[in-house]
Amino acid sequence: MSNDTVLTPDAHLAETATQPRLRIRGVGRDFQTRAGTTRAVSGVDLDIERGEFVALIGRSGCGKTTLLRMIGGLLAPTAGSIEVDGRHLWRNGRVEPSAVTRLGFVFQESNLFPWFSVLDNIALPLKLRGMGKTERRARAAELADLVGLQGFERSYPRELSGGMRQRAAIARSLSTEPDLLLMDEPFGALDALTRERMNLELQRIVLQTTSTVVFVTHDIPEAVFLADRVVHMTPRPGRIRQILTVPDAKPRDIELQTTPGFNDIVRSLRHDLDEEE
Numbered sequence: 702m703s704n705d706t707v708l709t710p711d712a713h714l715a716e717t718a719t720q721p722r723l724r725i726r727g728v729g730r731d732f733q734t735r736a737g738t739t740r741a742v743s744g745v746d747l748d749i750e751r752g753e754f755v756a757l758i759g760r761s762g763c764g765k766t767t768l769l770r771m772i773g774g775l776l777a778p779t780a781g782s783i784e785v786d787g788r789h790l791w792r793n794g795r796v797e798p799s800a801v802t803r804l805g806f807v808f809q810e811s812n813l814f815p816w817f818s819v820l821d822n823i824a825l826p827l828k829l830r831g832m833g834k835t836e837r838r839a840r841a842a843e844l845a846d847l848v849g850l851q852g853f854e855r856s857y858p859r860e861l862s863g864g865m866r867q868r869a870a871i872a873r874s875l876s877t878e879p880d881l882l883l884m885d886e887p888f889g890a891l892d893a894l895t896r897e898r899m900n901l902e903l904q905r906i907v908l909q910t911t912s913t914v915v916f917v918t919h920d921i922p923e924a925v926f927l928a929d930r931v932v933h934m935t936p937r938p939g940r941i942r943q944i945l946t947v948p949d950a951k952p953r954d955i956e957l958q959t960t961p962g963f964n965d966i967v968r969s970l971r972h973d974l975d976e977e978e
């Protein structure tokens with residue numbers, strides 16, 4: 702479909718059913734700094750299907766966050782194009798609002814508002830959309846249940862553990878029923894056991910919501926456990942080096958991590974990351 706084709710709403714829906722959710726073509730991002738130009742991301746081509754879970758891995762500085770911010774409409778690419786359901790997300794360095802409406806973001810730090818309760822934090826995006834108080838509180842309570850925070854709705858962020866805060870942030874990001882969920886190292890600050898539990902929780906939540914997910918992590922087993930495909934990026938400039946498909950059906954059990962197939966994929970990715978040194 703060319704940029705200027707005008708479609709009726711029905712025609713647009715019919716068209717999107719066969720398209721990837723995200724079509725990333727030749728995407729690049731340069732930053733001008735005092736030291737010169739940093740080519741943070743270069744020549745990225747990637748299609749992501751609806752309902753797919755894609756993990757992005759790679760060394761620090763290889764452009765993962767930069768790519769996520771471009772997909773999320775927070776940072777304009779300096780090259781290439783990103784289409785969401787066939788709509789161009791960026792036009793002349795500006796984001797096209799109709800292409801970003803159903804988007805959720807979870808960052809490494811949970812970014813909850815300390816003066817709001819868990820429930821009010823989860824309900825905030827709904828309030829910003831003008832939903833009435835009763836309705837949004839009911840919806841926020843459902844989401845608190847979904848992420849296992851029942852009983853903590855009235856707590857404040859400082860009264861929660863790191864894992865609970867991340868769960869509240871995930872609930873908040875789900876409140877607007879995003880079609881596309883972008884997560885930038887959401888579990889980076891958690892201990893190994895909490896992280897494993899959060900991986901299972903996230904898998905369960907995502908399977909219930911049918912969201913498409915792009916998930917950045919430094920943890921290779923976490924990437925392989927959660928993802929349908931693992932995208933390995935290399936730095937300077939940030940490019941895709943390889944894309945591995947994880948064939949195991951979902952939901953996956955944590956025991957999967959002890960199987961030879963799982964460990965072969967982890968070992969192969971680790972080997973390729975090591976080679977970059």
Ligand SMILES: Nc1ncnc2c1ncn2[C@@H]1O[C@H](COP(=O)(O)OP(=O)(O)OP(=O)(O)O)[C@@H](O)[C@H]1O
Pocket residue numbers: 732733734739740741759760761762763764765766767768939
């Ligand atoms: N606003 C900016 N201005 C200048 N350079 C930037 C900016 N943002 C990112 N960069 C540069 O772009 C490159 C990619 O950064 P990015 O944050 O995307 O990496 P990353 O893969 O997310 O790393 P990490 O794993 O450490 O989070 C780095 O070299 C970084 O210095």
Ligand SMILES: [Mg+2]
Pocket residue numbers: 765766767
């Ligand atoms: Mg980053």
